[in-house]
Amino acid sequence: MKGRVAWIDDGKLFVIRSGRTTNAKIAKAKEQVVQTYTFDVRQLQLVHEAVARGVKVDRKEFYSLDGANCMDCPLSGNSGTGKCYTHKYMQFSGFISMLKSLCKEEIPFGLSERMRSKIRFMCVGADLVRFGTYGEPSLLPLDVVEQMTISGGVFNPKFTWTGYTHQARKSWAQPY
Numbered sequence: 103m104k105g106r107v108a109w110i111d112d113g114k115l116f117v118i119r120s121g122r123t124t125n126a127k128i129a130k131a132k133e134q135v136v137q138t139y140t141f142d143v144r145q146l147q148l149v150h151e152a153v154a155r156g157v158k159v160d161r162k163e164f165y166s167l168d169g170a171n172c173m174d175c176p177l178s179g180n181s182g183t184g185k186c187y188t189h190k191y192m193q194f195s196g197f198i199s200m201l202k203s204l205c206k207e208e209i210p211f212g213l214s215e216r217m218r219s220k221i222r223f224m225c226v227g228a229d230l231v232r233f234g235t236y237g238e239p240s241l242l243p244l245d246v247v248e249q250m251t252i253s254g255g256v257f258n259p260k261f262t263w264t265g266y267t268h269q270a271r272k273s274w275a276q277p278y
Contacts, residue, residue: 107220108204109213113170114241115141116213117200118250120224133229136250140237141201142170146209149201161194171237175268188236197236213243221246225253233265240267240278247278 105120117139122131129135144167152159165179165186172178177186187193210217225231231250233239239247255261269275 105224107217107224108207108209109217110143110209110211111213113143114237115143115146115171115204115209116242117141117204118221118224119200120228128232129230134227135230135232136225136228136254137232137235138237138239138242139197139200139235140171140239140241141197142167142172144170145197146201146204149198150205153202153205159198161189161191164194164198165189168237171241173238173269175238177268193236213246218246218249222249222253225250227257228254229258229261230254231261231263233263234267238267238269239265240269240275244277 106117108115108117110116118136119139120134120136122133123129123135123137124131145164148164148167149159162179162184165184167180168178169180172180172182172186174181175186176182178184179186179189188197231254233242233247251263254263265278267275267278
């Protein structure tokens with residue numbers, strides 16, 4: 103996919119994707135949206151194994167493996183109630199579809215300068231950057247977050263960004 107950058111780092115799969123959304127709660131139909139996703143690599147492995155065996159991914163098992171990307175979120179599947187809005191069927195099927203697509207690619211370890219440049223380019227002229235569409239957005243490298251917000255406003259005076267975290271009170275997350 104042209105509008106996607108993915109890499110693995112420290113047990114997490116990071117995906118930044120540019121495109122349109124059909125969810126009117128996020129953006130209008132014609133708006134360009136850049137969204138960030140953070141998965142635990144065990145979730146990617148689960149999908150990869152399910153594809154290899156020709157079976158469906160169990161939703162409860164998928165979300166029980168969200169320790170590296172959702173951490174101690176009170177709504178997570180690993181340590182919380184499992185009541186996160188991302189646990190709905192449509193979001194789950196979208197994540198599985200994305201991960202199946204990524205299983206067909208070689209996902210690099212680490213984020214290269216070329217990938218950083220592509221991320222900045224995806225944000226130029228975007229209408230919205232949505233940090234944390236799935237997973238903890240403050241796990242992204244801070245300089246990437248800064249560049250995404252700066253690049254987004256270059257050609258679009260109506261550009262905006264949004265993000266949500268349960269880690270805001272943690273000292274390590276304060277710079278975000």
